[in-house]
Amino acid sequence: MTGKANSTSSRTRSTSSTSRGPRRSPRPGSNPSSATPDPQSSSHPHPARRTPSVNEKTAGADPVRLSIVIPVFNNPSHVRTAVDIAAAQTCDDGLTEVIVIDDGSTDDTPQVLAEAVARHPNVRVIRQENSGWAGGPRNTGLDAARGDYVFFHDADDRLDGDCLGTAVSYADAQGSDVVLVTIEGRGGRHTHADVFADTQDEGDIRRLVRSNYSFKLFRRSFLHDHDLRFPAHRIRLEDAQFCFRAYAAASKVSILADRSYYFVYDHGGGHISQTGTAPELHAQGIRESLLPLTSGPWEPELRREAMADWFRRVTLNRFNDSFDGRRVEFRLPWIAESKKLVDEFCLPSRLFEFYSPLNRARVWSLSTGIPALVEAVSRRGNRSRLVAVEVDRAELTGVRLVLEGRAAALLAAEDITALTFVLRRGDEDIAEFAADLLPVAATSADSPDAAANAVKRFRSEIPLKALLAHGTVKVYARADTGTEETRAVRVGLADTGVLSARRWGLRVEVTPTSLGGANLHVASGARAFAKRLTGLGRRSMR
Known part of the structure; x- marks a missing residue:
């Protein structure tokens, strides 16, 4: 290290290089300890130097x-x-x-x-x-x-x-x-x-x-x-x-x-504030530390870059390889609190503009608040390519279930050229159906989609025949990014509620899983009626 001074300033207001002038008087009422024996005692660590008493x-x-x-x-x-x-x-x-x-x-x-x-x-x-x-x-x-x-x-x-x-x-x-x-x-x-x-x-x-x-x-x-x-x-x-x-x-x-x-x-103990805190309290500490960086005397771009670095260190870096190995009771509160921080600081200040593809993907997934998508980004195995899918509309048309939503290309995936839905029961893939990809309207500067490489709307028609035999199936997606096909990624819902499609007394629900994935479920009261559509459903599959 050198002692050479760097005079480059990141502040916009003028500063003084002179001393502060008259010093403030001591606070009253702060008396030193009365225990002041001879400082030249042999127990003193530096007997050759006398440090004067404050008395x-x-x-x-x-x-x-x-x-x-x-x-x-x-x-x-x-x-x-x-x-x-x-x-x-x-x-x-x-x-x-x-x-x-x-x-x-x-x-x-x-x-x-x-x-x-x-x-x-x-x-x-x-x-x-x-x-x-x-x-x-x-x-x-x-x-x-x-x-x-x-x-x-x-x-x-x-x-x-x-x-x-x-x-x-x-x-x-x-x-x-x-x-x-x-x-x-x-x-x-x-x-x-x-x-x-x-x-x-x-x-x-x-x-x-x-x-x-x-x-x-x-x-x-x-x-x-x-x-x-x-x-x-x-x-x-x-x-x-x-x-x-x-x-x-x-x-x-x-x-x-x-x-x-x-x-x-790092002695492994002895700190006054070393014990753990709840995610809510920890997130509040992050929030309070970020607030002074939202304004101040610095050049705006340097301030945003500094703020982005701090946000990455205290928020985004938590979602790493080991995150989805933690207990659900730990993961879910952290995802919820981090989503609030993303919405409050990262998106309005466009901090993601300073981030690597991985951290941009973390921002996007946290903005959804869907645990499955956050964890998909956290896993190292998904980092080479990843497309995340959200369903925001379900409708029954004839004997087909129509799913609509948005798909976002993250990490190394620059675009989405094809999207396929995969229905799974247990470990078995039951059927798969291609989706139509549609352009989306221009996103605002602070939209979560601005953190993604590409975002497209999708529409997929799933024949009811694929659902009737099983009642409930999980939904995954597979996407082609133009260079390499992604692995299957769990599909989430854009909201925490249940999407329901009804027609002719038949009801099909898109329900969230405990970690924010999605199930397709034919309501039990409609199963008998659905059997009468089996023949029609069979013809629609041909």
Whole structure:
């Protein structure tokens, strides 16, 4: 990595490269811990360096420049190292304070923190009842902070030595409200290294959204002026919500990539907000994180591209090879919630314009809300070619059932040149019938069909004879795309209801399956009457 600055801006409004001017006075009522023994004790990890106590501020010492906020719950082994390194951070023209929020720990964590306070006069601990989520403790630490800048730190991660003073000096020089410092993953934890390819004094929004961790340097007065706080309730992606709101409100967001600053670890436990959430709550977290990206100070195309990247990562990527192997109770709520997100964000902003064929197919299938089509796209075996079919009209004409609807070419299928319906009972194909393909009216810019390679209307006539012997059959489709014929794909209904066709007392229903496929069913009360049509049906099959 290099420290060379990239001055290219993705924002449209002007920014200032000067410092922020007079700093906001410290919040009242946030007293440091009284436990301040001799910092030169042999237990101190850096005995050669004395970190001044924040108590000295009242005695005319330098102001607090940096506040490091560390929430913790039942994590004694990791928080010890995290606090020791954080307490050793130095700034050229002021003090550093470390504020640890003990979120109701029930193990040895309080004792470990008491020992840390004894070792480091600039460490204070605030103990509160368990909140169950990281947002509340972070807000508590933010309220107690007195530094010009705040850095949020997790208890099971660590800083790379004495480094944050450099970031503070950089923020002063640039007049930045937010500074992203280089984060590196350890123990299998993934971070986006491309975000920190080089320093950007004015960060590109397409990079910024790929760093949704809260481990950043924030100007405290900026957070206060814009009332920026973490969600305190149980919700996913709370870091992204906080960071993206900050990106949108800031006059300047910078990326500092001159060295490594922070290591994130995958320890397999110890996170305050590591437990799972229901799909509805997770989807709400996605929604709240997307809202700041729907407008803001960035060039519209760059903003849409950044928004599309984030939407792909948190929504579309879930529908992968393993998705249809999950329990139905997991799959169906996720499909329903993701459809809402597609309708609310992806289609109106035409995010699919930035996507690969696979992700465009995911968008289209989710827009239908039909589980069978979503899962068909998710399976790797269908990715080379796929045509999805929806039935939206059923009618009895003579002794034939007429099905109409739309077929969409997805993934590698550029067009649909032929469509055949396949009737199946169990594992046996009973009969197949060709459909007529018809052109469709031009689609609007935010129509789901705009995400497909091609969409056509179809009409297929199925003789009743094919249904009478079995009563109920499943419907599949096979399509020719001009180069290669697709495998059979389950047919869905355009709505969740039942399509019904009636004539002469005969009723044929197109009913959804539990996963959104379709069955053809001759109603039991009409079977006797249907037998009288068998002869006529036989002649129609010839």
